[in-house]
Each structure stands twice: as C-alpha cells, then as structure tokens.
Amino acid sequence: MDDIQEEKEIDETQEYLDGWKRAKAELINYKKDEDKRVQHLVIYTATQVIKEFLPVLDSFDFALNSSKDEEEKKGMILIKGQLEEVFKKQGVERIKVSVGDEFDSNIHEAMNQVDIDDKKMEGKIVGELIAGYVMNGQTIRPAKVTIGKIN
Amino acid sequence: MSKILGIDLGTTNSAFAVMEGTGPKILENAEGNRTTPSMVALTKGNERVAGLLAKRQSITNPKNTIFSVKRLIGRSFDDEQVQGDLKWLPFDVQKSSTGGVEIKMGDKWYKPEEISAMILGKIKADAEAKLGEKIEEAVITVPAYFDDTQRQATKNAGEIAGLKVRRIINEPTAAALAYGLNKKKDEKIVVYDFGGGTFDVSVLEVGDDVVEVKSTGGDTHLGGDDFDKKMQEYLVNEYKKQEGIDISTDFLALQRLKEAVERAKHELSSSTETEINLPYISSDSAGPKHFVMRLSRAKLEDLVSVEIEKSVKVMDQVIKDAGFTKSDINEIVLVGGQTRMPAIYEAVKKYFDGKEPHLGINPDEVVASGAAVQAGIFQGDVKDVLLLDVTPLSLGIETLGGVSTKLIEKNTTIPANKMQTFSTAGDNQTSVEIHILQGEREMASDNKTLARFILDGVAPAPRGVPKIDVSFDIDANGILNVSAKDQTTGKTQSVKIEASTSLSKEEVEKLKADAASHADDDKKKRELVDVKNSAEQLIYVSEKSIKDAGDKAPDEIKKKIEEKISNLKSVKDNNDLEAIKKATDELSTTIQELGKDLYKEEKPPEAEKKEDDQSAPTEGE
Numbered sequence: 133m134d135d136i137q138e139e140k141e142i143d144e145t146q147e148y149l150d151g152w153k154r155a156k157a158e159l160i161n162y163k164k165d166e167d168k169r170v171q172h173l174v175i176y177t178a179t180q181v182i183k184e185f186l187p188v189l190d191s192f193d194f195a196l197n198s199s200k201d202e203e204e205k206k207g208m209i210l211i212k213g214q215l216e217e218v219f220k221k222q223g224v225e226r227i228k229v230s231v232g233d234e235f236d237s238n239i240h241e242a243m244n245q246v247d248i249d250d251k252k253m254e255g256k257i258v259g260e261l262i263a264g265y266v267m268n269g270q271t272i273r274p275a276k277v278t279i280g281k282i283n
Numbered sequence: 284m285s286k287i288l289g290i291d292l293g294t295t296n297s298a299f300a301v302m303e304g305t306g307p308k309i310l311e312n313a314e315g316n317r318t319t320p321s322m323v324a325l326t327k328g329n330e331r332v333a334g335l336l337a338k339r340q341s342i343t344n345p346k347n348t349i350f351s352v353k354r355l356i357g358r359s360f361d362d363e364q365v366q367g368d369l370k371w372l373p374f375d376v377q378k379s380s381t382g383g384v385e386i387k388m389g390d391k392w393y394k395p396e397e398i399s400a401m402i403l404g405k406i407k408a409d410a411e412a413k414l415g416e417k418i419e420e421a422v423i424t425v426p427a428y429f430d431d432t433q434r435q436a437t438k439n440a441g442e443i444a445g446l447k448v449r450r451i452i453n454e455p456t457a458a459a460l461a462y463g464l465n466k467k468k469d470e471k472i473v474v475y476d477f478g479g480g481t482f483d484v485s486v487l488e489v490g491d492d493v494v495e496v497k498s499t500g501g502d503t504h505l506g507g508d509d510f511d512k513k514m515q516e517y518l519v520n521e522y523k524k525q526e527g528i529d530i531s532t533d534f535l536a537l538q539r540l541k542e543a544v545e546r547a548k549h550e551l552s553s554s555t556e557t558e559i560n561l562p563y564i565s566s567d568s569a570g571p572k573h574f575v576m577r578l579s580r581a582k583l584e585d586l587v588s589v590e591i592e593k594s595v596k597v598m599d600q601v602i603k604d605a606g607f608t609k610s611d612i613n614e615i616v617l618v619g620g621q622t623r624m625p626a627i628y629e630a631v632k633k634y635f636d637g638k639e640p641h642l643g644i645n646p647d648e649v650v651a652s653g654a655a656v657q658a659g660i661f662q663g664d665v666k667d668v669l670l671l672d673v674t675p676l677s678l679g680i681e682t683l684g685g686v687s688t689k690l691i692e693k694n695t696t697i698p699a700n701k702m703q704t705f706s707t708a709g710d711n712q713t714s715v716e717i718h719i720l721q722g723e724r725e726m727a728s729d730n731k732t733l734a735r736f737i738l739d740g741v742a743p744a745p746r747g748v749p750k751i752d753v754s755f756d757i758d759a760n761g762i763l764n765v766s767a768k769d770q771t772t773g774k775t776q777s778v779k780i781e782a783s784t785s786l787s788k789e790e791v792e793k794l795k796a797d798a799a800s801h802a803d804d805d806k807k808k809r810e811l812v813d814v815k816n817s818a819e820q821l822i823y824v825s826e827k828s829i830k831d832a833g834d835k836a837p838d839e840i841k842k843k844i845e846e847k848i849s850n851l852k853s854v855k856d857n858n859d860l861e862a863i864k865k866a867t868d869e870l871s872t873t874i875q876e877l878g879k880d881l882y883k884e885e886k887p888p889e890a891e892k893k894e895d896d897q898s899a900p901t902e903g904e
Contacts, residue, residue, distance in 0.1 A: 162304070190539075194563035198571045237332060241339040244534055255327050255343065261535050270315060276538070279343045 179272055182224055182265075186273055189215060190262055219265075227264035227275045233257040239264060241274040245281040253280035287420040287449060287662050288410050289654030291457070292399065292437065294353040295479050297321050298651035299406050301414065302659030307461065307652040309645075312409040318647060319409075323401045324348040325389040333405035345373040347388050349398050351480075354503070355384045356395040356440070357433030364503070396436045400443035407444055421446040422658045424650050427453040427485045427499040449661050455485035456494045457653030458616045462641050465494055471611050475598060475631055475640070476618035480506040484598045486605035486612075497605035500597055505590060507548075507621035513586045514544045518559065518576060528565050528572060536564045540574070547578055552623045555580045584626040591630050598634065615640040620647045674699075676794060678755060678763065681718035681727035683708050684812035690755045693723065693795075700756040704770075706747045714739035715751060717767050719780065723798030725805035726812075731794075738767040738776040746823070811860050818855045818867045822848055825874050832877065840877050847873045 192212040199205050216226075227239050235242060235257055243261050248254070257277045264275025289307065290299045296318040300307045312319045314335045324337035325347045332340075341348040354368045360378035369376055375387035385392040403421075410418050425437050434451045441448035452460075455474035459465060464472055472487040483501035487494050518540060519531050530536040543559045550557040561574040584591075602609055615631060617640045622628065631640055644652055674697055679689035682705065690701045707715060715738050722730030741749050750770040757763050766777030798805075825848055829841055851866040 158304075187543075191562045195571075198563050198566055235327070235340065235343065237326065237336040237339040242341070242343040243538060245343055261538065274339055281343075 175268070178222060179267055179270075182219065182222060182267060183272055185215070185219075186265060189219075193263060223268040224272070225266055227266060227271075229257060229260040229264070229275045229277060231256075231258055235277070235279060237274075239266070239271050239274055240277050242279050243276045245279045247283040248280040249282075250280070251282060254282050256280050285417055285419055286414060287422060287658035288407070288418050288446070289457075289651055289656070289658045290403065290406060290421050290423045291454070291648075291651035291654060292353065292403065292423055292425070292440075293321055293478070293650075294351055294481055295321060296647075297402060297406060298648055299410055300648070300651040300655035301410070302655050302662060307655035307659070309648045309651060310410050310413045312406070313412065319402070319406060320350070321353065321402050322348060322350040323352075323388070323398050329389070331401065333401050346375065349374055349386055349388055349393075352386070352395045352398045352402075355386070356399060357429070357436035358384060360384050394436075396440040397443060399437065399440035403441055403444035403446060407446060419445075419447055420449050420658075420661075422450050422452060422654045422661070423448055424452055424454045424457045424654050426483060427455050427496045428483075428501075429453075450657060452654065452657055453485070453494075453496055454483070454618070454650050455487055455496065455499075455616070457650045457657065458618045459487055459489070459494060459614075459653065460656045461644050461649045461653035462614075462616060463656075464614055464616070465489055467613070470613040471497075471605075471607060472614040472616060473598065473602065473612050474616045474618060475594070475622065476501075477594060477621040477627060478506050478619040479508050479621070480504070482506060482594055482597070484594075484601040486602055486607065488605075497607070498601050500601035500604065502593070502597060505593065507619070509590060510583075510587045510621065510624075511541070511544055511548060514548060514578070514583060515540060517582075517586055518544065518578070521576060522574060525576075526572060528567065530565055530574075533565060536561075536574075539564065548583070549623075551578070551580045551583050552625060580625070587626075591627055594627075595630055595634050598631075609635055612638070616649070617641065618646050618649050622646045674757065674761075676721050677723055678733075678757075679720050679730075680705075680753060680765075681716075681720060684816050685727045686809060686812050687720050687722070687725060687727045687730050690753070691757065697757045697761065698759045700754060702752055702754040705751050705753055707741065707744070707749050707751075708746055710745050711743040712746065712749075713741050713743055715741060715767070717753060717765065717776070717778075719763075719765050719778070722794055724801060725809035729801070729805070733763070733780050734765070734778045736765075736767075736776055736778045738769065738774065740772055740774040741769050742771045744771075807860075811858060811863075814860055814863050814867070815855055818851055818863050821867055821870055821874075822851060822855075825870060828874060828877060836877055840873075844870070844873050844877060 189212065192208060192215070195208055196205060196212070199208070219225075229240070232253065233256065235255060240257065241264075246258060248258060256279070258280040259278040260275055261278060262276040264271065265273050286301045288299055288301055291297055297320075298309060298318050300309045302308075309317050311317055312334060316335065319334045320338045322337040322341065323331070323333045324340060324344060325331055326340055327344060337348055337350075341350070351368070351372065355365060355376070358365050359382045360376075361382070365376075365384060377385050377387070377392065379385045379392075379394070384395055386395060386398060387393075388398070403423075407418055407421075421441055423437055423441055425434055429437070438448045438451055454476065455472075456465075458474050458476070459472050464470060467489055468491075470489045472489065474483075474485045474487065476483040476485075481501065481503050482505040483499065485499045486497040488497050489495075515537075519529070519537075523529050530540065539561050540559075543561055547557045547559055556577055556579045559574065559576050559578060563571045564574040565572040599609070602612065612635060615635060615638060617628065617631065623646060628640060632638065674691055674693060674695050677689040677693045678691040679687050682688045688703075690703055691699060705715075716735060717738060718727065718735045719733040720727055720730040721733050724730050738751065741751070752768045752770060754766050754768075755763065756765075763780040764777060765780070766775055768775040825844055829836060829844060832841075847866070847870040851863070851870050854862045854866050857863075
C-alpha cells in the first residue's frame with residue numbers, strides 16, 4: 133500500500149515539476165516570440181505606410197509623362213526625388229523594368245498583352261504601366277507590365 | 284508533438300492558422316500576406332507556382348492558370364453546376380474515365396484534388412517555414428453543402444500534399460468554433476458568410492458539444508467583387524457625364540480606378556465619405572484630365588442595396604428550411620470580408636430585430652481560426668496538470684472618500700502579486716486602516732469586505748507625506764496575503780485570507796451582473812468623490828499657503844482667497860458636482876494670483892516654491 137502511495141506521489145511530483153518546467157520554458161519562448169513579433173510589427177507598419185504613399189509616386193510618373201512644359205517637369209522631378217530619397221532611407225527601391233525583360237512573377241504582375249511581330253519579344257515585357265517597388269528585399273508591389281504576344 | 288494546421292481552403296483565397304498558447308493564430312505566407320490566392324499555374328518557363336505568384340502571371344497564361352477549382356472538386360463532369368462554370372472558366376476541362384472532372388495544365392491532365400493539393404502544398408511549406416517545424420497533420424474546412432464525394436476529394440487533396448487530414452469540418456461550424464459557441468448548450472446559430480465571390484448561409488444547432496448543420500443555402504455567384512464592379516461602373520459613367528471622357532476603353536485608367544475603388548470601398552466601412560483622386564488619368568486636346576470625385580457611404584449602399592436585400596431574403600429562406608423562425612436564433616456569426624460593410628451588419632441586425640451579430644474576429648480569418656481551434660482540440664496541447672485558476676472578482680482596498688481602489692483586477696491568472704504605495708489623508712495621522720475589498724463596484728461600501736486591519740506606528744507627518752506600501756499576494760490555492768508597510772519606520776502589518784476565491788459560480792455571476800448594471804451610477808459617484816477629494820486637497824493647500832505667506836501676502840488677495848475657500852467649503856459637502864467643480868476652479872485661479880504676487884515681491888523665492896510651480900520663472904529676477 134505504502135509503496136503504491138509513494139510511487140504515486142513521486143509520479144505526481146514529476147508531473148508537477150515537468151509542468152513547471154514547461155510553463156517556464158513557455159514563458160521564455162513567449163518572450164522571444166514577442167520580441168520577434170514586435171520587430172515584425174514595426175516592419176509591417178512601415179510597409180503599410182509606404183504602400184499608402186506609392187500612389188503619390190505613381191501620380192508623379194503620370195504627371196511627368198503627360199507634361200510638356202520642361203520647366204514644370206524639372207520641378208516635379210525634384211519633388212519626386214525628395215520623396216524617393218525618403219523611401220530609399222526606408223529600404224524602398226523601384227523595380228527596374230526594361231523592354232525585353234523576362235517576365236518574373238516574383239516582381240512583375242502581368243496586366244495585359246499586346247500583339248507584336250518580333251518573335252523575340254514573345255512572352256517578354258514590352259512596357260511598364262505602373263512602377264513596382266521592393267522594400268528590404270520583399271516585393272511590396274510588383275511592377276505592372278504589358279506582355280508581348282505573337283498574333 | 285508537432286502542430287496541427289487549420290486550413291480554410293477557399294474558392295478564391297485560402298488562409299491557415301495554428302493554435303498558439305490559448306488562441307488561434309493566423310500564419311502569414313511566404314509573400315507576407317495573411318491570405319493566399321487559391322491559384323496554381325504552370326508558367327511559361329515550365330515552373331509550377333501557387334498562390335500570389337500564379338495570380339500575377341494569370342493574364343499572360345490563362346490556359347495554364349487554374350483557379351476556382353473548389354467549384355469542381357468531387358463533382359461529376361455532367362453536374363449542372365460544373366457545366367455552368369465551364370462556360371466562363373478559361374482553362375481546359377474534360378470528363379475523366381470515371382465520369383469526374385479533369386483539368387489541363389501544361390500538357391498533363393490533373394484531377395481537381397491534385398490541383399488543390401498544390402495549393403495545400405504551398406500552404407504546408409509556408410507554415411513550416413514560418414513555424415520552423417514540420418507540419419504533418421491538418422484540419423481542412425469545406426462548405427456545409429459539400430457531399431461525401433466532395434469531402435472525400437478534399438481529404439485526398441490533403442493526403443496528396445503530405446498532410447494527414449485529421450478532420451474535414453464545415454466552414455460555418457469552424458466560424459462558430461472560433462467564437463467558442465460549441466460550448467453553449469442547445470443554441471441555434473446563423474452563420475452569414477459574404478465572401479469575395481460566393482455567399483453562404485447556414486443554420487447550426489449546438490447540443491452536447493456536437494454542432495449539427497440544420498440547413499444551408501446561398502448564391503455561388505454573389506460576393507463582394509460584385510460591389511466593386513458596381514462602384515466602378517457608376518464612377519465611369521459619372522466621369523463620362525462630367526468630363527465627357529469615356530475611360531472604360533483606357534486600360535491603364537481602368538486599372539487605376541479599379542484599385543482606387545477597392546481602397547474606397549474599405550474606407551467607406553469606417554468613414555462616411557471618401558475621395559477618389561487620380562491625377563492625370565487621361566488627356567484630351569485641352570491637356571491632361573484628372574479624376575476627382577467624392578463618394579459617400581450612402582451612395583455605395585444605394586448601389587448595392589439589391590444585393591444586400593437578396594442576401595437577407597436567402598437567409599430568411601434558409602432559417603425557414605431549418606424549421607425555425609428568426610426569433611429562435613440565439614447567435615449570429617458574420618464571415619467574409621464584405622461583412623465589414625456597416626450596411627450589411629445593419630441589414631442582418633435589423634432582420635433579427637436588433638440582435639447583435641458577433642464581432643471581434645477578423646471576418647476573413649474566422650474560418651481558418653476555427654479550423655485551428657479544432658486542431659487544438661486534437662492536439663490537446665500541453666497536458667494541463669497545472670490548471671491555473673483566475674480570480675473571479677477584483678481585489679482592492681478602500682481609499683479616501685470611500686472609494687474602492689483595485690489592486691488585482693478580475694480574471695488575473697493566479698498566483699499573482701501586486702504592490703502599490705498609498706499615503707495618509709490627514710496631518711499627523713499615525714495609523715491607517717487597511718480595508719480589503721472584493722468586487723467590481725466603484726464604492727467600497729458596495730463591495731464585499733474580506734478583512735480589515737490597522738497599521739499603526741506611522742511617523743507623524745503632514746498628510747500625503749508618509750509612504751505606505753500595500754501588497755497583495757494570492758497563491759495558487761487562492762489564499763490572499765495582504766500586508767502594509769510604512770517605508771519610514773519599517774513597521775509592517777499583515778493578514779491572511781483563506782478563501783478569497785471560493786465563491787460559487789452563481790455568486791460570481793450575480794456580483795458581476797450587479798457591477799455591470801450599476802456601472803453608470805457608480806462612475807458618477809466615483810467622479811463626485813474624486814472631485815470632493817481634490818477640492819479638499821486644494822482647501823488644505825490654500826489655507827497652508829496663506830499661513831505660510833503670512834504678512835507677505837496682500838490683504839486684498841488674502842481676503843479674496845479666504846472668501847473662495849469658504850465658498851468651496853460650503854458647497855463641497857453637497858452632491859452638486861458642477862458647483863464643486865466651479866468653486867474649485869475659482870479657488871485655484873485665485874490662489875495662483877497669490878503665487879504671482881509673492882514672486883513679484885519676493886527675491887529668491889524658496890519656501891513657496893513647493894506650493895506654486897505654475898508661475899515660478901527661473902529667469903528674470
């Protein structure tokens with residue numbers, strides 16, 4: 133009887149000790165996770181804010197494309213440059229797109245296709261509609277591009 | 284033991300979650316998003332991609348980009364639904380040797396479950412990368428109307444992806460689980476799921492921990508995307524009317540508008556008006572044209588009122604199908620991003636005669652969260668030998684004016700301890716009474732007294748100067764130790780209360796309900812006490828200031844202050860909150876005059892510095 137009782141108590145003690153260790157480990161792990169979470173949150177928040185600003189940069193692009201006044205253009209390029217400088221400090225960079233680039237869905241989003249004659253351009257990028265951006269290596273918005281297609 | 288993944292495998296988007304600690308947590312995919320497009324593609328470079336990457340290239344590769352496979356899984360090729368969907372799905376589909384469906388991607392034919400398996404494979408890989416551990420098991424959700432074949436096919440998809448499917452559960456059941464409604468007894472629940480492309484309603488009945496689907500219904504081609512389309516059409520037409528320019532043929536303009544519409548729709552869920560501002564959207568001979576238009580929430584609601592009414596009508600029918608009336612329904616759960624729209628929430632609430640639908644969990648994530656809850660039940664998590672209790676009610680002490688100051692808030696997990704420093708209310712007070720209270724009410728007299736003791740031997744000092752540390756310590760058995768210590772003399776007094784948590788469930792509930800029903804009254808009472816306390820404090824300080832200033836203070840100011848003091852004294856014991864506030868303000872302004880006056884006359888002000896920090900310039904004299 134006593135032996136059984138003792139064994140039971142030892143078991144119980146082990147179980148409690150195990151539970152205690154687990155609880156302690158969980159707390160330590162939680163703290164580590166929490167640190168990561170906070171860091172992640174900081175990046176996430178910054179990314180969200182930057183994303184909200186992207187349409188403003190787009191508008192500069194559209195304005196520059198449609199303006200014919202060189203003086204006015206110069207001013208706009210300078211203001212755009214200021215904005216880009218701020219972005220650069222946050223690790224944001226424009227995705228470079230050139231005609232003839234291979235389509236890559238990691239950084240490009242195909243918006244439409246146009247008929248082309250040059251067979252070399254089949255499936256390749258023939259134009260950029262809206263610029264894309266990466267932030268610290270992560271695509272925050274893919275470049276929206278037009279793809280060539282042999283009719 | 285490795286974690287079991289909860290997966291909401293949707294028609295257009297999927298989400299996945301795991302149980303972490305005591306709650307479900309949505310995991311982000313490799314692209315950093317909380318939802319993953321349910322799309323698979325074989326790219327022109329002969330690479331198989333799933334999720335967002337498949338979506339980005341879909342335009343250039345429509346034949347080899349597979350989506351909406353959930354509309355096909357487990358169905359026979361001749362199924363009416365399948366035939367309907369084939370009319371608009373851009374990829375090739377054929378009848379399999381067994382009469383099922385086969386989809387062509389590249390030059391191979393796949394079964395729908397194989398396509399779903401590719402999505403699940405990506406989800407599995409992303410979850411493993413996020414968690415840093417292997418995932419081998421999953422709980423996957425399906426619509427309540429899925430038959431056995433569809434369920435089996437979904438299960439097979441999981442197995443192909445290398446996941447042991449612990450259970451296939453219904454999406455509405457998962458939503459109810461996420462809100463913990465499975466624990467309720469004999470409840471009838473309506474789940475209203477307005478997604479991007481589909482609308483589903485289910486009626487559930489919970490009894491003995493079993494959730495039973497009583498009826499389902501919906502519209503497989505009604506969703507939030509329709510709202511976007513309607514907004515876009517409206518804006519294009521308005522612009523045409525205003526500017527005479529048709530942007531519907533301008534691809535880039537339309538694309539920009541589409542994104543702006545999506546943003547505007549989200550914004551109108553929280554504000555009543557938004558502006559769509561797209562500079563240089565187009566141009567004519569006169570130069571560039573801009574798109575600037577204000578859109579009100581009312582206008583949006585007007586545009587989609589037909590769809591909302593339709594959804595409510597469907598819901599009404601589904602409730603009837605279950606053999607219930609709307610007054611039988613105990614709980615309403617909203618699922619799907621579009622339910623964030625206030626008009627939908629209000630329409631549902633109005634239908635149920637003002638009964639509030641559940642809110643709180645992100646409606647895009649509620650199904651995946653519920654799947655994770657189910658996974659957590661299988662996991663059993665860590666065996667809870669150490670069942671940690673919580674304090675059912677707040678614990679605190681009585682402070683100046685009969686107020687109950689809480690040290691340990693209700694629902695604090697125990698063991699726990701908390702220390703706070705208090706002081707005396709009167710000059711040269713040598714003892715303080717520690718009156719230990721339990722309950723949520725603002726005033727001490729409304730709460731339960733657990734114990735009282737006196738700490739004496741406090742060194743005589745002006746009021747507010749002595750520092751008395753009061754500490755509460757509850758051990759794992761709910762035994763409360765309260766001690767009070769005078770920081771100066773070190774004198775300590777304590778009491779042990781054995782049964783601080785041993786209230787019956789009914790008692791606790793009653794006390795909580797009591798507190799809730801008196802909340803407003805109590806707050807007012809508490810405010811009155813706070814105002815009275817600060818009035819008293821001000822009187823004390825003012826009287827002291829006059830005394831300290833002695834002859835230095837001009838008689839007229841002194842007289843004015845005394846007048847204000849007696850004025851405040853006469854109102855402070857009445858219960859007119861506004862009168863006390865007013866008299867306090869007046870005295871406070873007047874006493875500042877004294878300060879100013881003294882500093883004007885006094886060279887290096889020393890003694891008064893303590894009393895008046897409002898007008899003590901550090902430079903000038």
